[in-house]
Amino acid sequence: MSGAGSDTFTRERVRKVALLSRLEFDDTEADAFAAQLSRILDYVAKLDELNTEGVEPTSHSLALSNVLRPDEPRPSLSNAQALANAPEAEAQCFRVPPIIQEL
C-alpha cells in the first residue's frame, strides 16, 4: 500500500474528481479548491506516521450486522405524497430530461 505522502491536487485532478462528483468549477474556483484540498491532504498525510499493519478497520462503532425484518407488506407513501416535492411530474412519475439521445 502506498502512503498518502506528498499527494497534491492540481487543477486537472480537481476536474477529474468534479466529474465523478457531478460538480463543475471554473478555472478560478478549480485553482482555489486545488490549493485548499492540497493543504487538507498534507494534513491528513500525518496518518502515514502510524503503522496500521494487522489493524482491523472500524467502519461503524456498533456491533450490529444484517438487521432483518419479515418481508411483509406495510403502508408506505402514496404516489401523490412521493411526488409532492417533485420538480416535474407526469403520469404519476418523476419527469426528467432525456437519458439516451440520438447522436
Add this chain to the structure above:
Amino acid sequence: MTINDADVPALTIARIERQLAGGELTSLELTRACLARVEAIEPRVGAFLTVLADDALTQADAADAARGDGARGPLLGVPLALKDNLCTTGRPTTCASKILADFRPPYDATAVARLRRAGAVFLGKTNLDEFAMGSSCENSGFHPTANPWDLARVPGGSSGGSAAAVAAEMCPGALGSDTGGSIRQPAALCGVVGLKPTYGLVSRYGLVAFASSLDQIGPFARTVEDAAILLEAIAGHDPLDSTSAPIEPPAFRRSLGRPVAGLRIGLPKEYFIPGVVPEVESAVRAAVEALAAQGAEVIELSLPHTDYATAVYYLCATAEASSNLARYDGAQYGYRTPATRNIIEMFTRTRTEGFGAEVKRRIMLGTYALSAGFYDAYYLKALKVRTLVRRDFERAFEQVDVIATPTSPTPAFKAGEKTADPLQMYLSDIFTISANLAGLPGISLPCGFTAAGLPIGLQLIAPAFGEERMLQVAHAYEQSQEWWKRTPALAL
C-alpha cells in the same frame, strides 16, 4: 398567572413542568412569551430559519386541552426548537441548503415524532451550517447566526441556531445533531448544555444524513436535568433505523443527585496542550477540582491517538458525505436547474448551483478518498486509525468512569476569523471528534467565563451507553456552581 418576557429566562423545563402541573402557567401563555422573545431578539441573533408561530400556538392549545383532560408528562406543552436537518411533516426542512429550500418532508423524524407524542410545542426550525458541515454556522446557505454573548462572534456549529436559541432563552430546549462535535461545540460556545448520545441510542430516521456512521441527534438545554428529560423522550430502539441499538434505555433523570464520591475521572494529557487558551484550561481544571472536592478521584491518563482523530474524521466523514449527498440530483425532490438538454447536465448543474462551497469541498475530498487508486491510502487507512482511537478509549475506561476535557480549545471566535482557511476551521473540533469516531456519549456544560465574558465548556465523555453516569457527574458539578444561571445581556 400572566408571564412576560422578563420571566422567560428563569424557565427551565423542570420548572415549567411544575408550573404547568400546578396550574400557575399555561402552555399557550408560555408559547406566546417565547414567540414574543423570538420576535424581539431574532433580528440580532438569527437563530431560526423558519418560525412556526401558528403551528406552535395550535400545539400549545392542544397541550393545554390534553392537560385539562388529565394528560401529564414532562414535555407536555413545552416549547422547543428543532435543527433544520430534522424532518418535520409538511414543514420546511432545508438543512440550510439552497438545494432543499422548498423541501417539505412527507414524514417526521422519529425523534420529532416522539417529542410530538410527548406533547411538545415546536417553535420553529433552527439554523445550521449547510448539511451540518461546519463549526460556526457561517456556512448556512441563508444567513449566519450570532452568538448571544457577543453578537460579533459565532455561536459555533453546526447546530449553532439551536444553541443560540437556548442561550438567548427563546426556548428552554432544542434538538441538534452531532457528527464531529456539532452539538457539544456550539453548546460550549453559547454557554448551554449539549449532549451527544451513544451512537445508536437515538434513532437517526428522518435526520438528513451527513455521515451515517457518526451522526447522532441530541438535546440542548439550560440544565443537565433538562437535557436528561429531553434525552429520555427521544432515546430508544426504532425499527426504522437499522443502526438503532436494540436496548431499553434507562430513566436518565433517575441518576441525578447521586453522589460522585469514589467515581474515577480521567484527565487525558492530549487535551491539555499549548493550543488550548489558558483561560479555558484553568476553568476546566477548576471544574475537575470541584468534582475532586466532592470525593471523585482524578486520574491522569493518555489517549495516544488523539492527534490523529481530526485527520481520520475528515476522511471518514467526507467519504460518507460524498455518498449520502449523491441523492441531491434534482430528479425527485429539491432544487432543479431549469432547461437542461440531458440528465447528466441536469445532475451537474443542479448540484453546482444548489450546494455551497464547503459542501462541495467535502464532497470532492470524500469522492477522492474513495476513488480507485486512493481508497487504500486514505479511506481504509483512516478506518484503521479509527480502530486505534476506539481502543484508546477502551483502555482508558478500564481505569476511569468518565473522561473530562475542554469541549473546545477556544471560546467563541469572531465571525469571519476562520472562513478563509477551511483547515483552521476543522481544527476547532479537535476535542469533540474522537467521541464520534468511537461512538461514545459526550456532554458539554458551562464551567466558567473568560475575562471578556465568553462562556467556557467542560466536556465529559463516558463509555458506550454510559449516559447515566455521565449525567450524574455533570449534574453534580453543575449544581455545585452557579454558571448555568448566567444569561447573556440581550436587551429587549
